[in-house]
Amino acid sequence: MLEYDLSLEKAFDYKGLSNDKMVEHLARFVANLWQIHAFGEGNTRATAVFTIKYLRTLGFDITNNEFFAKNSWYFRNALVRANYTNLKLGIHETTVYLELFFKNLLFGEENELKNRNMHISGSFEKVDIRDKKVDIRDEKVDIRSISKRTLSNIEKLKKAISDREYFGRSDVVQVLQLADSSASKFLKNMVEAGIIEPVHGHGKGKYKFN
Numbered sequence: 001m002l003e004y005d006l007s008l009e010k011a012f013d014y015k016g017l018s019n020d021k022m023v024e025h026l027a028r029f030v031a032n033l034w035q036i037h038a039f040g041e042g043n044t045r046a047t048a049v050f051t052i053k054y055l056r057t058l059g060f061d062i063t064n065n066e067f068f069a070k071n072s073w074y075f076r077n078a079l080v081r082a083n084y085t086n087l088k089l090g091i092h093e094t095t096v097y098l099e100l101f102f103k104n105l106l107f108g109e110e111n112e113l114k115n116r117n118m119h120i121s122g123s124f125e126k127v128d129i130r131d132k133k134v135d136i137r138d139e140k141v142d143i144r145s146i147s148k149r150t151l152s153n154i155e156k157l158k159k160a161i162s163d164r165e166y167f168g169r170s171d172v173v174q175v176l177q178l179a180d181s182s183a184s185k186f187l188k189n190m191v192e193a194g195i196i197e198p199v200h201g202h203g204k205g206k207y208k209f210n
Contacts, residue, residue, distance in 0.1 A: 001036045005029065014058075023102045026055075027095035031082035041197070044076045044210060060106055067105050069162070072209060073154075073195070074113045075101060081118050091120055115151070153186065154195065158209060166199040166206045 009029050014022060030051050039046035048068045055062055068075060078097040085093045097118055100111040153176050160175040161167045172183040187207060190196045199206040 002033070002038055005032050005036070019103075019107060020099075023099045023106065024095065026102055027082065027098040031079055031095055031098060034079045035083045044072075044079065047079070048072075048075065055106070062105070071101065071113050073158075074115055076210065077115050077118050089120075150186075150189070154190065166202055166208045168203075168205050168207065 012025065014025075017025070030047065033050070034044065034047045037043050048065065052062050052065060052068070074097075078101055081093070082095045082098050083093055085091060100109075101113060103109040104111055104113065157167075157172060157175050161171055164171075169180065169183045169187060172178060172186055173180060176183070176186070178186060187196070187205075191198070191207070194210060196207045196209050199208050
């Protein structure tokens with residue numbers, strides 16, 4: 001599947017395309033690669049690294065992964081929306097959110113990149129992340145189900161540890177001013193929602209954002 005998508009991209013001619021059409025094509029290409037899920041754990045990160053390197057070959061001046069790191073959650077959710085269809089509920093896959101991401105990255109536009117804009121409002125019953133495992137890669141998670149307070153805490157934590165490779169419960173306690181038990185529950189919910197994953201080789205109870 002990778003060979004097929006890469007062969008199509010190799011044969012594609014960007015000549016004469018407007019910026020909008022170029023971005024539309026790039027968004028679909030990247031979304032298709034991600035959907036194959038060839039890289040197992042870290043698939044989204046691997047897709048991001050590939051995308052950066054490929055865009056450089058096309059002449060775009062992307063010196064680091066800072067933009068991807070800053071908008072990592074949006075990038076992943078946009079990839080989901082680019083691959084999710086539910087005809088019964090009238091939901092169709094769309095690359096529009098991924099296109100906004102690339103327009104900001106490549107052309108310096110200032111489109112709003114907010115996860116709430118990708119909510120599929122009213123289409124699913126509310127998911128309780130405490131009771132069941134949800135994985136955005138499998139397109140089962142309703143982003144709307146996460147409370148505003150939890151979203152705020154996640155963003156606050158991500159910002160506080162943005163220069164760190166991994167973090168633990170003590171960091172959650174310090175940044176969010178939570179009790180140990182509440183911090184443990186917060187981490188458990190984020191793991192089950194596929195927002196973070198355990199990191200091995202650095203001691204017990206270390207995590208990193210997906």
